[in-house]
Amino acid sequence: MDYRSIDHRCLLNLVVAIVLVAVLSPPVLVANANGLKVGYYRHTCPEAEAIVSAAVAKAVRANPGIAPSLIRMHFHDCFVRGCDGSILIDSTPGNQAEKDSPANNPSLQGFEVIDEAKSTLEAKCPNVVSCADILAFAARDSAYLAGGLIWEVEAGRKDGRISRASDIPGNIPSPQFNVKQLKQNFAAKHMSQEEMVTLSGAHSIGVSHCSSFSASRLYNFSGTGDQDPSMDTKLAFALKAKCPNPNSNSNSDPTVPLDSTPRRLDEKYYLDLQVKRGVLNSDQTLMSNPSTSRMVKINSKYPSVWRKKFGRAIVKMGAIDVLTGSQGEIRKNCRIIN
DSSP, X not given: OOGGGOOHHHHHHHHHHHHHHHHHSOOOOSOOTTSOEETTTTTTOTTHHHHHHHHHHHHHHHOTTHHHHHXXXXXXXXXXXXXXXXXXXXXXXTBOOGGGSTTTTTTOOOHHHHXXXXXXXXXXXXXXXXXXXXXXXXXXXXXXXXXXOOOOOEEOOBBOSOOOGGGXXXXXXXXXXXXXXXXXHHHTTTOOHHHHHHHHGGGGSSEEEXXXXXXXXXXXXXXXXXXXXXXXXXXXXXXXXTSOOGGGTOOOOOEEESSSOTTSXXXXXXXXXXXXXXXXXXXXXXXXXXXXXXXXXHHHHOHHHHHHHHHHHHHHXXXXXXXXXXXXXOOSBTTBOO
């Protein structure tokens, strides 16, 4: 599906799918151990998921880059202070918030999509639906529009009151990470190696700024002044044509696609890694380890299995250090603490 073909019929299909999940799923009478459950807003705000879906579909029609950004926004939110919507909070004169960290700004887009959904929800169901849950729904809807993936979102998160850019280092994995560092990073969030490889497939869509990889992979691998030998030479040549040498004093920082089907969330990412066409070191490094390399090959060979694993992994990720019950708050405006 090309994003440009997303029309009202696609939106209707998305909304119907979400409504079926939210309304027709068997009732969940007991919350999971983390306090979250599917169908959390079934009685308090039945239209919640459909409202978010409509806002996401509208935005993706206008800007295809919104879909991968919303998926990554959910990931970056969960890996810093847990899935509490803290990435949505604006900076203040006395505090630089998460969204303004170099790891998020200017790469993340779509904050206005969350704002639009929240505004509609506040009009329909005041002080009911949290910003953190809106973001989790939006990530799921983006994956549906980008590749037909769908899963049941467990909801019931409350919003956090703290957002600090200084919390980013050590929590968000660097694009320079190797397999060992990635495993340690995910393990700290109680995510397995297989879940790490599975969720890395989100890099099947979207773009990366040249500054995230060009210095080490294109121009000065391990201080040698050469390109990274783990990158296909034709890909390196094409990327050099777009990405300036960091030593050239250029202020330009263009973006390039992360894989060969950047508008489609699919298994092509894993196929590209097997022929040395991963753009980021944190992606291509998955082929450097026998265990993760095997997982890459399995995901490319059985895409339907990968899609199911992706849904399960992102649901588990969405429960990292959540605030529930009397913890946190439900922000009236996702950018501002109440």
